[in-house]
Amino acid sequence: MLDALKGGFPPPEFRSKPRPQPRNRHGPAVDVDSKPLIRFGRFLSCTFCFPCISTRRLERDKTKPEIALEQIRWACETDLPGDLVVIDAGYGNACQLRAGITELGKLYVAGIQSQTLVSKPSPRRGRAAKKRRRVASNAISVKELAVGLRAKAWHTIEWREGTNEGLSSRFARVRIHVGASHESETSAEEWLLIEWPKDENEPTKYWLSTLPRNISFGDLVDAAKLRWRIERDYQELKQEVGLGHFEGRSWRGFHHHATLCIAAYGFLVSERETIPPSGSHSVGLFPQLAVPDGYRPRGSSVAA
Numbered sequence: 001m002l003d004a005l006k007g008g009f010p011p012p013e014f015r016s017k018p019r020p021q022p023r024n025r026h027g028p029a030v031d032v033d034s035k036p037l038i039r040f041g042r043f044l045s046c047t048f049c050f051p052c053i054s055t056r057r058l059e060r061d062k063t064k065p066e067i068a069l070e071q072i073r074w075a076c077e078t079d080l081p082g083d084l085v086v087i088d089a090g091y092g093n094a095c096q097l098r099a100g101i102t103e104l105g106k107l108y109v110a111g112i113q114s115q116t117l118v119s120k121p122s123p124r125r126g127r128a129a130k131k132r133r134r135v136a137s138n139a140i141s142v143k144e145l146a147v148g149l150r151a152k153a154w155h156t157i158e159w160r161e162g163t164n165e166g167l168s169s170r171f172a173r174v175r176i177h178v179g180a181s182h183e184s185e186t187s188a189e190e191w192l193l194i195e196w197p198k199d200e201n202e203p204t205k206y207w208l209s210t211l212p213r214n215i216s217f218g219d220l221v222d223a224a225k226l227r228w229r230i231e232r233d234y235q236e237l238k239q240e241v242g243l244g245h246f247e248g249r250s251w252r253g254f255h256h257h258a259t260l261c262i263a264a265y266g267f268l269v270s271e272r273e274t275i276p277p278s279g280s281h282s283v284g285l286f287p288q289l290a291v292p293d294g295y296r297p298r299g300s301s302v303a304a
Contacts, residue, residue, distance in 0.1 A: 063094075089113055092110030107210050109208075120145075146206075154172045155217060193206070209223065
């Protein structure tokens with residue numbers, strides 16, 4: 001008996017073997033008895049059952065530009081209206097996203113960072129550059145290109161009305177190829193739009209756009225500045241409707257919360273459209289019903 005207890009209690013032959021953990025080729029083993037924090041892009045679907053969670057993993061984590069391209073592709077498959085995609089600089093630097101939008105037959109206005117390499121289209125075609133050469137001699141950053149532009153290339157353009165006066169700034173636009181010159185044969189020409197306010201020491205914003213070549217300067221600036229309306233809607237969704245008040249952990253819960261917030265915000269926008277900008281009364285969407293003769297409101301002292 002004492003010999004049997006030397007190895008501990010209970011004896012080894014009666015001990016339960018530890019439960020094997022499922023192997024995960026993307027990282028450490030996943031504990032199915034624990035409750036991990038669900039992150040969008042990390043899990044494809046989640047089935048909740050107390051006390052454990054069953055998860056079906058993606059083959060790999062998807063980047064934000066890849067997720068954005070999937071959403072744009074879904075919008076095209078469902079025939080949602082709209083031919084222009086407006087992207088901020090956080091997504092605009094992803095060349096795969098811009099190429100995917102073009103393959104879907106959509107136009108884009110994408111914000112980019114100042115170190116993006118571009119090359120001006122050559123008026124005459126010479127000998128093709130070597131493919132092994134990664135950066136050509138005429139490929140420069142958009143910031144260097146903007147600083148080197150002549151003074152006559154800059155124009156002051158007003159794009160919308162502000163609170164007190166119209167909003168305007170200095171802009172310049174150039175037809176360019178994105179990337180090195182040896183890639184210009186495969187990449188199409190597009191617009192490079194640059195903003196450089198007079199009170200700034202260097203350009204502040206840059207955009208790439210596949211809008212038509214014959215588009216007017218003002219329309220190109222208006223398209224680039226459409227991003228402000230999107231940011232404004234997002235700000236009102238968080239502050240006025242409560243989009244940022246979600247405190248759950250599941251993607252499904254956040255999806256339900258965001259759907260209700262967007263539906264409520266859409267209703268408020270439709271109601272706001274009935275109010276004229278310079279009027280004090282609301283313009284109804286339906287004709288006003290006439291009050292019948294002899295109508296007496298409830299509680300009125302007027303005799304019937």
